[in-house]
Amino acid sequence: MLSSLCVFCGSASGDSPGFVEAAQTFGRELARREIRLVYGGASVGLMGALADSVLAAGGTAIGVIPHALVKRELAHRALTELHEVTTMHERKAVMAELADAFVALPGGLGTLEELFEIWTWGMLGIHDKPYGLLDVNGFFEPLIAFIDHARDHGFIRDEQRARLIVETDASRLLDALSRRLA
Numbered sequence: 511m512l513s514s515l516c517v518f519c520g521s522a523s524g525d526s527p528g529f530v531e532a533a534q535t536f537g538r539e540l541a542r543r544e545i546r547l548v549y550g551g552a553s554v555g556l557m558g559a560l561a562d563s564v565l566a567a568g569g570t571a572i573g574v575i576p577h578a579l580v581k582r583e584l585a586h587r588a589l590t591e592l593h594e595v596t597t598m599h600e601r602k603a604v605m606a607e608l609a610d611a612f613v614a615l616p617g618g619l620g621t622l623e624e625l626f627e628i629w630t631w632g633m634l635g636i637h638d639k640p641y642g643l644l645d646v647n648g649f650f651e652p653l654i655a656f657i658d659h660a661r662d663h664g665f666i667r668d669e670q671r672a673r674l675i676v677e678t679d680a681s682r683l684l685d686a687l688s689r690r691l692a
Contacts (some may be wrong), residue, residue, distance in 0.1 A: 511546060511610075511688070511691065512611055512687055512688045512691055513528075514545065514546040514547075514609050514610050515546070515547060515548065515609055515610065515611050515612070515684075515687070516548040516609035516612045516613070516615070516617060517536070517549045517614075518549075518615070518617060519549070519557055519615035519616065520555045520616055520618055520619075520620075520621055521554055521555040521556075522554075522617075523555050523556060523559070526647060527629075529616050529646055529647070529649070530559045531541065532616075532644065532647075532680070533563065534562075534614055534675050536540060536613075537561070537562070537569070538567045538636050539684060540567055540600065540655040541563075541564050541569025541570075542569075544569070545569075546569070546570040546608075547569065547570065547572065548572045548608045549561060550620075551586055551589070551592055552573070552575065552579075552585065554584050556616065556617065556654050557586075563590060569583045570650060571586075571648065572592045572593070573585065573586055573592045573593065573609060574595060574600050574608070575592065575595070575601065576594070576600070577595070580594060587662060602627060602628075606631070610639060610665075611642075611687045611690070611691065612639065612640070612642070613626045613641070614644070614676040614682065615644050615646065616646050622623060628641050629641060629670075629673070629674065630672060633670050638692075640686075640691060641674065641675070642675030642677065642683055642687060643675070643677075643683075644677060645678050646691050648672055655658065656673060667684075
């Protein structure tokens with residue numbers, strides 16, 4: 511059963527209102543399904559929009575943020591829980607420990623780094639939790655094409671590629687993650 515989900519996403523809002531709308535829709539769906547949000551703890555960008563929508567819909571939002579980023583990223587002070595940690599490594603480890611599964615929404619380098627680390631941890635057997643992408647307005651299409659290119663050239667095994675769930679709809683993505691947990 512999917513009871514807590516770690517979401518990686520941007521501390522910026524991006525250049526399209528569709529990114530914020532998707533984060534808000536995703537947050538409302540998490541709250542509706544009573545799935546706890548675990549995320550990076552910021553009050554800005556897609557991170558803030560996601561957490562605000564979870565909270566506004568009566569859900570639970572748990573943030574994990576390093577001390578050094580509390581002021582830089584404007585830590586969200588209205589969360590259900592806010593864990594302040596020492597390092598980015600500790601942040602990712604705590605988020606992974608608190609979550610049953612992982613999703614990346616649009617974001618930049620940090621979002622991609624978190625996604626690829628979780629994917630690598632799964633490949634190495636450090637966890638067996640599902641992970642996926644919410645492909646908002648084709649945002650991840652170039653990345654997916656590169657991943658498939660790397661697979662086609664023998665750098666990513668078929669079974670590794672198959673573990674990455676990609677959906678354009680929040681509800682379908684959450685259903686797919688739940689099936690992988692069953």
